[in-house]
Amino acid sequence: MIGGDDYIETVKKYFAFLAAEFNMTNITEKVRGNIFYDVKYTDKSKIISISYENVENYLQAIVFKLRNGDMPNYDDKTSTLHLNALTKIAFSKATKEAIELNNKFFNSFKPNDDFERKLLKSAKDLRLSMQMIDNL
Secondary structure, eight states: OOOHHHHHHHHHHHTTHHHHHHOOOEEEEEEETTTEEEEEEEOSSEEEEEEEETTTTEEEEEEEEOBTTBOOOTTOTTTEEEHHHHHHHHHHHSOHHHHHHHHHHTTTOOOOSHHHHHHHHHHHHHHHHHTTGGGO
């Protein structure tokens, strides 16, 4: 099990590109004991939630496209975009060069364990997806 502070620190490290490249500088953190952690990156048109349920070992990244500044319904598949679905679309549309450049961006990251490897994979997938998210 990972602690809340460690989770938040690792997410902020692996997903720093959201602030640096996509100007998602409004960052909120939520820790509910040792059970649930969430880091949200927000801009005027979307919220990206990277959450983890510690007991279930369940990591989830979701992009919520805001409607008139409001969060969409969780079940709205046009505005609530789960990373696994986004990744399928991104990899089908991305060029080989874009994928290679994305992988190169993350070469300096050295995950310490399986959990960090899972977070790093999510960060890589999200960064590639973010390059085309406005066209989805």
